[in-house]
Amino acid sequence: MSTLWALTALVLLSLVLGACAAPGPTSPGAAAANPGDQEASSTPGVGGSAIGFIFVGPRDDYGYNQAAYLGSEVVAQAFPELEILRAENVPENQEAERVMENMIRNGARIMFPTSYGHLDPALEVAKRHPEVIFEHQGGLKTAENLGTYFGTIWEVVYLSGVAAGRMTQSGKLGYIVSFPIPQVLLNINAFTLGAQSVNPDIQTIVVFTASWCDPGQQAEATNSLIAQEVDVLTQH
Template sequence: MKPSLRGILSILLVLALAVALVGCGGEKPAEDANKETPADKLKVAFIYVGPVGDGGYSYAHDLGRQYLQKEIPDVETTFIESVPEGADAERVLSELAEKGNKVIFATSFGYMDPVIKVAQKYPDVTFLHCSGYKTADNVGTYFGRMYQARYLSGVVAGKATQSNTIGYVAAFPIPEVIRGINAFTLGVQSVNPNAKVKVVWTNTWYDPAAEKEAGKSLLQAGADVIAQHQDTAGPQQAAEEAGKFGIGYNSDMSKMAPKAVMTSAVWNWGPYYVNTIKAIQAGTWKSEQYWGPMSDNVVDLAPFGPMVSEESKQLVEAKKQEIISGKWDVFTGPIKDQSGQVKVAEGQKMSDAEMLSFDWFVQGVDGTIPK
């Protein structure tokens, strides 16, 4: 039976459509030519000194990374945790640059020299180093004025202590940690001049057992409030087990020790990470030493626990507004050192350079700074 003319035309039409579809499959349509593919994404990497599960420092940075990923979907973020400071950091930084990461956030003080060294080999990569002070054309530093939140948390501790001995578990005797201890102590003494802040050094950022033991030693020495500059909630857990109170750090540590934690001095890195990446994408980023104040929301206090009095809350809020407005800042004189010598005269304010190089304790601190 011969095919009809209509049948022949139908067959030819089907064949023509098939050829057209095959052609479209081998070439991206014009309207999709400018659409982003995964390969086009800006690759951003983070290296952490501890695990993201530390509940503290690295955890706070990773919350910032997650915020960045959510706010800027066309960025691809990765992280490597528990990277020791030193030669290992240099190796990891180099590997991240080789894998195509164009922005690398190195989040610990001890990464500073490795960052500077690796950055020289990868001039097309932007490196941001947290808490350091060395820069280059493609290296910037960033940090926040945590001393402002420290002072406010000191007000809470000073109002809460009954023994007038407050323990402070401290990591390393570097200016950042010393500055925090001093700010906290000034806050304590602003509401309780009889209270002392007793310091114990652990010489580690991340060691849950050592941090907890240091907290226990301070409790045994008479402290009834435990503060810290450490990466885990170990000191807060020691306070809770002893039926005492504490001040957390890095992130809200109330989940780890709800009966002890009155508040925490916390980091909020997300907005900084977003602003930095937007500047890099726009081509407007320049190397700088960013030291953000509380008014930038990079540092703050976590919500108060139920054990914090209304009086304490009101005192903190009043002082917080003074800090945010710029009318007053923590290291405004008169300030004396441990020996009673006036280091900052009344009405004077310490410069950033002076605060960034702290190597002495204020009056009210019970402890020494190892050489």
């Protein structure tokens, strides 16, 4: 997912930074007469010195947060003139608002809240800061200065289901997930439909851990599924 994240972030930033840039004046006299300069100064996302990224977990979780963090590193390489502000283990509550406010005070005019539960805090901060662009990963709400994006991951998950359907001997597949949000449910459904395209009688047994990253709970869920004769496992 890191390649997807990096490409998405670069495209979004290129659109914001490229499309919003207005031509500068060619002489001192032109500065006062150029209406494009005034328009650019009030355009969301323009004029900052930093880009902010917030993550719900650690950058080295070998999963979602690490992929997002790798995306931020590619952004740093592509825009060396801008400081990249990052915050890990940011809860999905008012603490996320505080972190984003602090990044804005430190020059961020483009923000990437990367966890599903960061959406509502981002919407609140976006109301207070119309000069800042927010790009939220995987959300279902938007605002004038807040957009959302997500890859069509369920297409690849469907193919994973086809592979699982061909590998299973018991006809029971296991899916360990966090919360029943739309992206998670899309993946469960895609995986199951892919497996059932091979064998309509295949079952997918789902365990919700109610945590984005809890290795202990995930190990417990794994053992529980194996005890139920599940012989192919996947996770979100």
